[in-house]
Amino acid sequence: MNKNSPIAKYRLDYKKPDFTITDIDLDFNLAPEITTVTARSHIVQLNKATNTLILDGEDLKLLAMNIDEQPWQDYKITASGIEIYHVPSEFTLTIVNEIKPIDNTALEGLYVSGEALCTQCEAEGFRHITYYLDRPDVLARFTTRITANKNSYPYLLSNGNRIAQGDLENNQHWVQWQDPFPKPCYLFALVAGDFDILHDQFITKSQRKIDLEIYVDKGNLDRSHWAMTSLKNAMQWDEKRFGLEYDLDIFMIVAVDFFNMGAMENKGLNIFNSKYVLAKPETATDNDYLGIEGVIGHEYFHNWTGNRVTCRDWFQLSLKEGLTVFRDQEFSADMGSRSVKRIDDVKILRTVQFAEDASPMAHPIRPEKVIEMNNFYTVTVYEKGAEVIRMLHTLLGEEKFQAGMRLYFERHDGSAATCDDFVQAMQDASGIDLTHFKLWYSQSGTPEVTVTDQFDKLNQQYILTVKQTTPPTLDQTEKQPLHIPLDIELYAKDGSVIDLQYQGKSINHVLNLHQTEQQFIFDHVQEKPIIALLRDFSAPVKIHYDYQDDELIFLMQKASNAFNRYDAAQMLLAKYIRLNVSYYQQNQAMMLPESVIDGFRAILLSDTLDPALIAQIITLPSENEIANLFAVVDPQAIHVVRQFLLKQFANELYDELYAIYRHCLSEYRIDHANMAKRALKNSCLYLLAYADNKKEVNLLVNKQYQHADNMTDSLAALQAAVMGQLLCKDSLLAHFDERWYQDGLVMDKWFILQATSPDHALDTVKQLLMHRAFSLNNPNRIRSLIGAFVNNNPAAFHAIDGSGYHFLIEILIELNLKNPQVASRLIDPLIRLKRYDEQRASLMRSALERLLKLDNLSNDLYEKISKALA
Ligand code: B3K
Ligand code: ZN
Numbered sequence: 001m002n003k004n005s006p007i008a009k010y011r012l013d014y015k016k017p018d019f020t021i022t023d024i025d026l027d028f029n030l031a032p033e034i035t036t037v038t039a040r041s042h043i044v045q046l047n048k049a050t051n052t053l054i055l056d057g058e059d060l061k062l063l064a065m066n067i068d069e070q071p072w073q074d075y076k077i078t079a080s081g082i083e084i085y086h087v088p089s090e091f092t093l094t095i096v097n098e099i100k101p102i103d104n105t106a107l108e109g110l111y112v113s114g115e116a117l118c119t120q121c122e123a124e125g126f127r128h129i130t131y132y133l134d135r136p137d138v139l140a141r142f143t144t145r146i147t148a149n150k151n152s153y154p155y156l157l158s159n160g161n162r163i164a165q166g167d168l169e170n171n172q173h174w175v176q177w178q179d180p181f182p183k184p185c186y187l188f189a190l191v192a193g194d195f196d197i198l199h200d201q202f203i204t205k206s207q208r209k210i211d212l213e214i215y216v217d218k219g220n221l222d223r224s225h226w227a228m229t230s231l232k233n234a235m236q237w238d239e240k241r242f243g244l245e246y247d248l249d250i251f252m253i254v255a256v257d258f259f260n261m262g263a264m265e266n267k268g269l270n271i272f273n274s275k276y277v278l279a280k281p282e283t284a285t286d287n288d289y290l291g292i293e294g295v296i297g298h299e300y301f302h303n304w305t306g307n308r309v310t311c312r313d314w315f316q317l318s319l320k321e322g323l324t325v326f327r328d329q330e331f332s333a334d335m336g337s338r339s340v341k342r343i344d345d346v347k348i349l350r351t352v353q354f355a356e357d358a359s360p361m362a363h364p365i366r367p368e369k370v371i372e373m374n375n376f377y378t379v380t381v382y383e384k385g386a387e388v389i390r391m392l393h394t395l396l397g398e399e400k401f402q403a404g405m406r407l408y409f410e411r412h413d414g415s416a417a418t419c420d421d422f423v424q425a426m427q428d429a430s431g432i433d434l435t436h437f438k439l440w441y442s443q444s445g446t447p448e449v450t451v452t453d454q455f456d457k458l459n460q461q462y463i464l465t466v467k468q469t470t471p472p473t474l475d476q477t478e479k480q481p482l483h484i485p486l487d488i489e490l491y492a493k494d495g496s497v498i499d500l501q502y503q504g505k506s507i508n509h510v511l512n513l514h515q516t517e518q519q520f521i522f523d524h525v526q527e528k529p530i531i532a533l534l535r536d537f538s539a540p541v542k543i544h545y546d547y548q549d550d551e552l553i554f555l556m557q558k559a560s561n562a563f564n565r566y567d568a569a570q571m572l573l574a575k576y577i578r579l580n581v582s583y584y585q586q587n588q589a590m591m592l593p594e595s596v597i598d599g600f601r602a603i604l605l606s607d608t609l610d611p612a613l614i615a616q617i618i619t620l621p622s623e624n625e626i627a628n629l630f631a632v633v634d635p636q637a638i639h640v641v642r643q644f645l646l647k648q649f650a651n652e653l654y655d656e657l658y659a660i661y662r663h664c665l666s667e668y669r670i671d672h673a674n675m676a677k678r679a680l681k682n683s684c685l686y687l688l689a690y691a692d693n694k695k696e697v698n699l700l701v702n703k704q705y706q707h708a709d710n711m712t713d714s715l716a717a718l719q720a721a722v723m724g725q726l727l728c729k730d731s732l733l734a735h736f737d738e739r740w741y742q743d744g745l746v747m748d749k750w751f752i753l754q755a756t757s758p759d760h761a762l763d764t765v766k767q768l769l770m771h772r773a774f775s776l777n778n779p780n781r782i783r784s785l786i787g788a789f790v791n792n793n794p795a796a797f798h799a800i801d802g803s804g805y806h807f808l809i810e811i812l813i814e815l816n817l818k819n820p821q822v823a824s825r826l827i828d829p830l831i832r833l834k835r836y837d838e839q840r841a842s843l844m845r846s847a848l849e850r851l852l853k854l855d856n857l858s859n860d861l862y863e864k865i866s867k868a869l870a
Contacts, residue, residue, distance in 0.1 A: 006859040011315035011368050018047040018054075019087075021133055021140040022182075030148035030156075030192055032102040032112050036063070038094065039130040041140070045089040056124070057081040057131035059099065059109075066094040082131050095131050104128070105777065105818045113258035114217065116193030117153070118271055120264055123314055123373040126185035136311045137416040139182040146190060147174040153192035155215065159183070159267045161249060179267055181247065182414065184310055189266030191215070191254045198224040202232055202246070205239045210246050215254040216277065223278035226289055226670070227253065230296040237297070237331050242405060244304045253277065253296070257744065260779050260821045261377065262295050265302030272299070275745055275780055281668060281710040283746050286675040288711075293335060298328035309409065312416040314373045318365040318441075319419045321377075322385020326393070329386060336672040339562030340612045346537045346563065349387060351625045353379040353540070357446045358628075359832045360867035362473035364444040366419050369475075371863040374821050380444075387540040388440045392426055394485045394510060394538055395437070400430035436483040436514055445473040447482055449513070450544040455528035462490065462525040467517045468541075474867065484513040487538035490522065490529035495558040498522075498529050510538065530554055532564040547571060553599040557606075562613050569603070569617045572596055573645070577626055580641040581634065590644045597652045604656050611664065612676035615683040620645055623794050633835050639795035643690070643758070650691035657684040657691075661700075668710045675712075682716035689724025702728040705735075715749050722753045737773075747773040748784035755789035761796040762803055765789045776814065779822045786811055790829045797829060798836065802843035805830060809847045812861065813854065820858035827851075827861060831868035845869065 020043070027038040043053065058080065065072045065084075068091050075084040084093070104111035109128025110119050119125065127134040144158035150173040156165075160179030167173045195215040202210045212231060214224045231253065238244045248268045255277035263272040276295040279288055305327060306320035333341040356362065356379055365385040367376050393401045404426035412421060419441050427434040447470040454463045466486065470479035487510045490498040500507040501523050511520055530551050534543050547555075547568075555568035573596075580590040603609065603617050623642055627633045650657070664681035666674065685704065688697050697720075705717035705728070718736060721729040733750070740746040751774070754764050765785055768774055774781050790797045790808055797804035808830055815823035833844040848865050851857065857865075 006371050006862055008369050008371050011313070011366070014313050014315070016046065017133060017135065017138055018045070018050050018052075019133065020044050020046055020138050023141045024132075024143070026130070026142065026144045026188075028144070028146045028148075028190065030117060030146055030153065032117060033100065035099050035101055035110060035117075036096065037099060037130045038096045039132070040092055040094045041132075043087070043091055043093050045087070048089075051085070051087050051089075053084040053087045053093075055081045055084070055131040056127035056134040057097075058127050060128070060131065061098040062095070062131075063098060064094070064096040067091050069094070081127065097130055099129060106820060107258060107260050107779070108821065110190065111258070113256040114193075115152070116191060116195075116254075116256060117148075118191045118193075118254065118256050119189050119266075120260065120271065121188050121266075122186040122264060123377075124186070126188055129188075132185055134185055135313065136184040136186060137313060139184055139310070139414075139416065141182050142179045142188060143176065144178075144188075144190065145174060145176040146192060147172055148192050152194070154194050155192065155197075157189075157191040157215070157252060157254065157269055159187070159189055159269050161268075179248075181267060181307070183267050183307065184416070187265070187267045187307055187310075189264070189269040189271055191256075191269065191271065193254075194218060195254070196221040196224075198228055200228050200232065202235050202251075204235075204245045206245060208245075208249070210235075210248075211250045213250065213252045214277065215252065216274070217255070217257070220255070220274075220278055223280045223283065224255075226279045226284075227255075227277045227292055227296055230293040231300060233293070233335060234297040234300040234331060237334060238301060238304070238327075241330065241334065242304070242327070242402065246303065247308070251300075253299075257780070258778055260819070263299045265299040265306055267303070267307050270299045272296075273780065275748070278745060281670070283711055283740075283743065285712040285715055285749070286670075286678060289670060289675075290332065290336070294328050294332050297331040298324055301327040301331070304409070308414065309412045310416045312418050314370065314376070315367055316418050317367075317376060318381045318385035318388075319417060319422055321382045322365060322387075322389050323422070325382050325386035326389040329390075337610060337612055337676065340610065340616060340676070342536055342563055343566050343613075343616050345383070345386075347625070348379065349383050349537075349540060350628065351622065353384050354446050354542070354628050355624070355832070356380050357444065357473060358835065359828070360474050360834075360870070361828070361831065361864060362444045362475050364440075364442050364476075366441045368442075372820075372824070372859040375824055375860055375863050384540055387537075391440070391485050391539055392423075392434070392437070394487070395434075395512075396426060396430045396432060400432070401426070404429040439480060439482050443470065443479060443482065444476050445470045445479060447484065447539075447541040448544060449484065449486065449534075449539075449541045451531075451533060452545075453531065455525070460523065460525055462522040462529055464488075464511075464520040464522075464531075465517065466511070466513055466520065468513055469516065474870075481514060481516045484539045484541060486511045486513055486533070487535035489532040489535055489560060489564075490525070491532065491554070491558060492527060492529060495554075497560065498525060509535070532559045532561060534564075534567070535561040536563050537567075549575070549593070549595060553595070553602075556599055556617070557602060562610075565603075565609075566613070566617050569600070570621060572599065573621060574626075574629055577621075577638075577641055577645070578629060580644065581630070581637045584637045584640055585634065590641065592645060592648045594652075597648065600649065601653055601656060604653060604660060610676055611680035612672075615676070615679040618649075618687065619683050620649070622792070624792065627794065627835075631835075632837060633794075633798075634837070635794040635798040636800070639758070646687065646690040647692075650687045650689070653687070654691050654693065657688050660684050661688065668713075678712055682712070685716055685720050686723065689720035689726060694724075694726060697724065698726045698728050701726055702732070705732050711746070711749075715753075718750075719753055722757050725759060741773045744773060744778065744780060748780055751781065751784040752788040752792075755785050756793045758795075761789060761793050762799070762807060766807065776811075776818070779819065782815070782822055782826070787826055790826060794829075798840055800839060802840075802847070805843055805847040809851055812851060816851075816854060816858050816861055817856060820860040823858065824860035824864060827864055831864050833868060 023042040025040040029036040108125040146156040156175040158177035164176040198214040200212040253270045255274040259273035305323045407429040408425035450467045552568045552572040661684040664677045708714040833841040
C-alpha cells in the first residue's frame with residue numbers, strides 16, 4: 001500500500017510469464033496465530049533471456065529457501081515479493097514461510113472466520129499465503145497437505161480429492177488433497193474447522209456419482225437444504241442446457257460468516273458467505289431463497305466458465321464473470337419466471353450500472369487500466385458483461401450460441417483465454433461477423449438510442465429513424481457507434497401485432513443498429529402503429545421515444561412482452577416524476593393525473609397477469625432509479641416526489657390494494673407460484689402503508705407481523721411499519737430485535753430497514769453501531785447498516801449539512817487498513833460528486849480530500865478518490 005504513487009497496470013502491457021509452475025505441493029501447519037507454509041514448486045523457465053525469477057508475496061515471513069533441495073541465498077526481498085537470481089532452467093523451489101491468519105482483517109489470503117480458518121485468493125490473495133507467480137495464466141497441479149489440531153479443526157479441506165489422512169501426536173492430525181486439474185492459484189482454497197455437514201449425491205449424465213457436501217456452522221443443518229436443492233438443480237441444468245458435466249468426484253460448499261463478497265468458485269471447494277447458503281422459512285425471505293439459488297448456480301457454473309477455461313489476465317475478468325452471470329440468470333429464469341427475472345436484472349443494471357457509467361469509475365467491461373484489481377469486480381464487468389453475452393445470444397440464437405460455447409471449450413479447455421478468444425469462437429461457430437460487435441468490450445458508457453417515427457398513410461409505410469450516441473465518460477471521451485440489437489414490435493390500435501415486412505419480405509423483429517443514424521421502413525402498415533421498443537431489454541442502452549400517455553397505458557396493458565409492459569409503466573411514472581421534481585423545485589403543487597392512476601388500477605386488477613409481474617409494475621422506482629433520470633440529482637426533491645406518488649397511489653387505489661391483499665393471502669410454500677402471490681400481497685401492503693387511513697393500515701400491518709410464519713411476511717410487515725411510519729413501528733422493531741439479536745443474518749434485515757428509514761436515519765445508524773449484534777469486523781453487518789444508509793437512503797446521506805459525508809469518512813478512516821475491499825465498496829456514493837449541486841459537490845470534495853491525506857491510504861481507496869478528484 002502506498003499513498004503517493006501506486007502503480008497502474010495497463011491491459012495492453014500484457015506479457016507472457018518468464019517462468020511457469022507446473023506442480024506445487026503445499027504443506028500447511030495450521031494455527032490461527034502462526035501458520036507455517038511449505039511450498040515445493042516445479043518451475044520451468046519459458047523466457048531464455050532471463051534467469052531471475054520474480055515471485056509475488058506480501059506480509060510473509062520467509063524462513064527458508066531451497067533450490068533443488070539445496071539452500072539458496074541468491075535472492076532479494078522486495079516491497080511486492082521476492083527476486084531470486086541465477087535460477088536454473090528447470091528446478092524445484094522450496095519456500096518455507098510464516099503467516100498470521102489472526103491478524104488478517106482484510107479477509108484476503110488465509111484468515112480467521114469465527115471458529116474456522118479459511119482462504120480467499122481471487123484476485124491476488126495467494127501472495128498473502130506464499131511467494132508465487134500470482135497471475136491467472138500460470139496453471140499448476142496442486143497437492144495440499146494440512147496439519148492442525150484435531151479438536152479445534154476436525155475438518156481439513158482443500159481442492160480436489162482427499163488422498164490421504166492420519167493422526168499425529170499432541171492431538172494433531174493431517175489430511176492430504178490432490179487436485180488433478182491444473183489451475184491458477186486464485187482458485188486455491190483451504191478450510192479448517194468444525195462443522196455440521198449436509199451430504200447428498202448427484203449422478204451425472206454419464207452416470208458418474210458425485211458426492212455433494214455442504215459445511216455449515218454447528219446447529220445450522222436445518223438451514224442448508226435449499227442450498228443443496230439449488231446445487232443439484234444447477235448441476236442438472238448445466239448438463240441439459242449447456243451439455244456441461246461436473247468433473248471431480250466431490251463438490252464441497254463451505255459457509256462462512258466473514259466474507260468480503262458473495263461466494264468464491266475455488267475448484268471443488270466453493271467458499272460462500274453464509275448469507276448465500278443458509279435459509280429456512282423463519283429466517284430467510286423469498287428473495288434470500290432466490291439469491292441463494294442464483295449464487296449457488298453462479299459458483300457452480302464457474303467450474304466450466306472460469307475454472308476449466310480461465311482468464312489470461314485480470315483485464316479479461318468479464319470473460320468468466322459476464323458469461324457466468326449470463327448463465328446464472330438463465331438458470332434462474334428457467335427455474336422460475338423468466339420475465340420476472342429479466343425485469344429484476346434490468347433494474348439492477350439500470351440503477352447501479354448506469355450510475356457507474358456516469359461516475360468517475362466508468363470503465364468498459366474489459367478495463368484498460370487498473371490500480372487495484374479488487375476495484376473491478378463491478379456491475380459493469382459482471383452485469384453489463386452479462387448483457388453483452390445476452391446480446392450475442394440474441395444475435396446468434398440459442399443453437400448457434402451453444403455451438404459457439406462448444407467451440408470455445410474445444411479450443412480453450414485447460415487454458416487461460418481472452419475475451420477476444422471467446423468472441424472469435426462465437427463468430428467461427430456461427431458464421432456471423434462480430435467485428436463491429438467487439439467494440440462493446442472496449443467502449444465504456446451507456447449508449448442512448450433515440451427513435452423517431454413517421455407514418456405515411458398514402459403508401460401505408462411506417463418509417464423509423466434511429467439515432468445512437470454514447471455520451472463521453474470520464475475514462476474515455478471519444479465514442480463510436482456500436483452494434484446494437486434493437487428488438488421491436490408494432491401494434492395496431494386493437495392490440496394485434498403487425499407483421500414486419502419490407503419490399504415483400506418479412507423482416508426480423510431484431511433490428512441491427514450499426515450507424516449513428518439509420519432508417520427502417522415497414523410496408524403494409526395500415527394505421528399509425530404503437531411501437532414496443534427494446535423488447536426484453538435487448539441491449540444495455542437508454543431509449544428515447546416521445547410516447548403519449550395513452551400509448552404507454554396501451555403498452556402496459558397490451559404489449560406481448562412482459563418487460564415492455566413493466567417498462568411502459570416506468571416511462572409513464574418517469575414523466576410525472578420529472579414534472580413533479582421541477583414543480584417541487586419551483587414551490588408549485590405536485591400532481592398526478594387520474595388517467596395514470598387508472599392505468600395502474602387496470603394492471604392491479606388484471607386476472608391474467610402473473611402476480612409477480614403485477615407486483616413489479618406497481619412497485620414505484622427507488623430513489624436511486626429515479627436519480628438516473630437527472631444529470632444533476634436533487635435527492636431531497638426526489639424523496640419528496642416519491643413520497644407524494646406513494647401517497648397518491650395508496651389513497652387512490654386503497655380499496656383495490658386492500659382487496660388484492662386479502663385475495664393473495666395463502667398458506668406458505670416455497671415455490672414460484674406461491675412466492676409470486678406473496679410478492680403481490682406484500683407490495684400491496686407496502687403501498688397501503690402510505691395511505692392516510694393510518695389506523696386501519698396499522699392494524700393490518702401489526703396483524704401480519706404477529707401471525708407471520710415466515711420471514712418474508714414478517715419483514716414485509718416490519719418494512720411497511722418503518723417506511724409508512726406506522727404506530728406499531730417501534731414495538732415491532734423491538735420485538736424483532738429481542739427475537740433475533742443472536743442471528744447476524746436475520747439482524748442484517750433489521751439494520752437495513754432502519755438505515756433506509758425516512759426518519760432520522762443517520763442518528764439511528766450511529767446508535768446502532770453500538771448494537772449488540774453489530775460489529776465493524778463483519779462485512780455483512782457493515783453492508784447492512786452503513787452500506788444501506790450511504791447507498792439506499794440518498795436523501796439522508798446527501799443531507800445538505802454534509803452530516804452523511806462526514807459520517808462516512810469517519811467510518812472509512814477506520815476501515816481503510818482494516819478491510820480495504822469493504823471500505824472501497826462503501827465509498828462509491830461519495831465519489832459521484834459531479835452528479836450533485838455545487839454545495840453538495842464541494843462538501844463531498846472536501847470529505848474526499850480529507851481521506852486522501854491519510855497516511856497509508858489503501859490502493860483501493862486511492863484509486864477511486866484520485867479519479868473522483870481529477
Ligand atoms: N469470483 C468471485 C469474486 C472474487 C472477488 C475478489 N475481490 C466470485 C464470483 O464472481 O463468483
Ligand atoms: Zn463469478
